[in-house]
Amino acid sequence: VTSRYELFYWPGIQGRGEFVRLALEDAGAAYVDVARVRGIAAMMRVMNGVGGVPPFAPPFLRTGRLLIAQRANILLYLAPHLDLIGKSEAARLAAHQLELTITDLLAEVHDTHHPIASSLYYEDQRREAARRAKLFVAERIPKYLGYFEGVLGNAAREGGLLGRFSYVDLSLFQVVRGLSYAFPTAMRRIARKISRVHALHDRVQARPRLRAYLASDRRIPFNEDGIFRRYPELDG
């Protein structure tokens, strides 16, 4: 059987690729996680062999004749095929808007441990990281998660950020999981203010396919090479 989807991402981290994995896994889609099966060299050969508009960086997805890069763009494409979004244009735009807000958040999370440059080790920017993380924890986590709490509070959104379950709920689940890994103290401190976000996290976690995935060895544990890193000195 040939899988319809090939996902290309760094094999040792959850990173940005994990958001695509969650969508594929929750939908029960057949896919190959190429670099984990065939190695990074195989991924780079594909990436460097693309004519036209190649990816700037992983993750990217190959399906049929399409090769699609950028995390949120991949989800934009996949969601209708995986029945993870409603059919209306308004729903799709709203979902993508939320997903791009998560993109912004991820860049900020990354920069808590790399505020100067991705090309430098964390150890070479620890002083700046401490300064940035302190304000990220105090200002940005409450602002972002408070925003999502507000979206969930608008009307009856028991089913998810868009009223019914959608792929953005999977992404918010992953954000909560990642922030709770990286900043456990800070997340405990604001837990009561974002009860709807946590309730959504728990509902997502209970979805049968997702629960099976999270318990499998396909789920790479969080570690200090990914976006969400547990450096206790950065956790408020």
Added chain:
Amino acid sequence: VTSRYELFYWPGIQGRGEFVRLALEDAGAAYVDVARVRGIAAMMRVMNGVGGVPPFAPPFLRTGRLLIAQRANILLYLAPHLDLIGKSEAARLAAHQLELTITDLLAEVHDTHHPIASSLYYEDQRREAARRAKLFVAERIPKYLGYFEGVLGNAAREGGLLGRFSYVDLSLFQVVRGLSYAFPTAMRRIARKISRVHALHDRVQARPRLRAYLASDRRIPFNEDGIFRRYPELDG
């Protein structure tokens, strides 16, 4: 006459809203730049009055019953209506992929002057900004613009990044303009390595409607409140 499009963005800067303005202006679309006409308070009333999924931040666009936020999401929606993208799914995905790569770049540009926090003044993070900007100029500008140079070099792309002209060309024009404002020395130094990017910039600049816009007072000058800021000490 009622304009079909209302753009909401901070009135004193080009910022992220400028990418939407360029698309509307190049297409000759009728639009209202709401905060410039009716003030910031009018913008905030709309933003805070949205049920469902409100914007996390400006820019946002109102058209009919849709209210769309996130710069790249607005362009994704607008481009087909303004005839700024081809009809194929592959072209739209490729354009959005490039646009999201520009989103990533913009976050990095912003953080050259705000590496610690948006809530602090530049003056309170100058030391970190100098360190970050040095590596941004040395590593990231060449990486990003070299990437776009490569896309333009794939096949015959005289017409633009996607072969024919599209909204992404307007966005890359704005990136070149902004980087040249903020980092003139660094941009002069790499000019010869990105000749296709500069040629595209020149072709875009010569488009009649865009030229008229750039010469009008609707084009806000670059300044030190926007994303692209000229702080000589940050320019390699």
